[in-house]
Amino acid sequence: MLSKKRRRAEPPAIHPRNRYSEKPPNFGLLASLYPSFRPFVFSSSRSGRPTIDWTDFNATRELTRVLLLHDYGVHWWIPDGQLCPTVPNRSNYIHWIEDLLSSELIPARNDSDGKVRGFDIGTGANCIYPLLGASLLGWSFVGSDVTDVALEWARKNVESNPHLSELIEIRNANHALCSSDKKPTSEKFDGVVAVEPTAAVEEELLHPKPKEGHFCEPPILVGVVKNGENFDFCMCNPPFFESIEEAGLNPKTSCGGTAEEMVCPGGERAFITHIIEDSVSLKHSFRWFTSMVGRKANLKFLVSKLHKVGVSIVKTTEFVQGHTARWGLAWSFLPPSKKFIVANIPTKNHLSFMLEGLQRQFGAFQILKSVESFFQSIGAFCKSDFTSFCVNIMLSNERTAIILKDGSDNVGGSVASLTSNGSSNLQCPSNELSFRVSVFEQIPGTLLVKGSMLHKESPLSGVFSSLFWQLEEALKREFLSKSHAH
Helix, strand or coil: CCCHHHHCCCCCCCCCCCCCCCCCCCHHHHHHHCCCCHHHCEECCCCCCEECCCCCHHHHHHHHHHHHHHHHCCCCCCCCCCCCCCHHHHHHHHHHHHHHHHHCCCCCCCCCCCCCEEEEECCCCCCHHHHHHHHHHCCEEEEEECCHHHHHHHHHHHHCCHHHHCCEEEEEHHHHHHCHHHCCCCEEECCEEECCCCHHHHHHHHCCCCECCECCCCCCCECCECCCCCEEEEEECCCCECCHHHHCCCCCCCCCCCHHHHECCCHHHHHHHHHHHHHHHCCCCEEEEEEEECCHHHHHHHHHHHHHCCCCEEEEEEEEECCEEEEEEEEECCCCCCCCCCCCCCCCCEEEEEEECCCCCCCHHHHHHHHHHHHHCCCCEEEEECCCCEEEEEECHHHHHHHHHHHHHHCCCCCHHHCCCCCCCCCCCCCCEEEEEEEEEEECCEEEEEEEECCCCCCCHHHHHHHHHHHHHHHHHHHHHHHHCC
16 A cells, blocks of 8 residues: 555646656756857756746746747747747647647548648737747648737748748738628537527627626637638637736746736636637537636636537646646547447446556656546546545436437447446436546556446446446557657
8 A cells, every 4th residue: 555655646747748858948058059048047046056037028038039949940039028938838738739639539630631730829929839839740820819019920930930931821810800700600519509690699799798707809710710721729828817917916927928918808718718609610620629728717617618518528638837737628529539438348346457667757646637537528527536546437317328329329229238237228327427436556657547336236337337448548548658659
């Protein structure tokens, strides 16, 4: 039995493919190579290592400039006051999207020819995501924005890198304000119907009235995405705050940022809600919709909203950058490559599997977070206990019925193997499906994952068995393939 000290939850780690996962930036080396960076570097009074004043915008901007040039071969600059991105954190987001695309949870676009195409919502003067995605992975991008300064400098940053310029288009989202594409069309999706607007609705579209907690303008996706365009993903670093005063509460860093970049009515919750609403209209135009989220309470709210609009899958992750926590949220309306239920799975109340050969940065904490994300993606309620490394999972009657229906469609209408009593009835089960997943470290690099039904007499043990089998496949694909690649 592991001691409490050894079982203590580990903090989330930087993405293993991030250039800085093993070797953080060497400020001393950078100062010796780039004279313009040298005046900002000094020895820390606490550690004695070279560092910079993180409250100095000029220092953080110059650090970003030399990192992009030294490690990515990208020429870059932004004017005073614009949002200055941290390169390691932004790289984490790019690599997470790479994981989503390579997982093949959502099938590739028919017209892609293997070429990945992304849409960066609010690319900013820094244009950091298109520059990183193009230089690291050869992806092509459309980057949108609404302010003249952001559009001007994003284009300058693209033009300063001729080897990337053909991969990146900068688009003025303001042009969507007069676009007829913003009007909804009659369409049915997952049981929800959007109808042709009435005269009153037309008036609201043309002259929207501000609603409490709801963000309406400027346009985000609808109207900015052109008719017939298809993308593998969209990404966004949204305005996190409701006021500029709230945005300035952290005195320990100075990354700049204009009001347009950092603030919107209703904050990030309203902004990402707008993305979700747009995604309903454009559900066939993107494989994945994604956004960064700054507050975990908002993440839970947004995941709940996604299930209400009928998405097929939701994925979440946590990004680490110093002492700042950020989360990633991804969703899709496209049918997954594999259904959640498969036939001929044995029905058991207790199941387990081993994860062997893990890299050292993958511990029980990371595995448990992925377990939580896996079950949240199918609409389960999860309550994690990181002191005992377990998560309790509950699927409501409604969600279980949907999963059973999906499984029935996948196996030609037969779900007899999915319930312990052999019933093929697709009505809502009489009991909710509840079970626990626990993670135990055996030796370094080896973890045991155990699943146990909380109600042993439940008629849904076959559903539990099938989901647990797919959890095993997902974890091995996510962690062991990365370990074997190194």
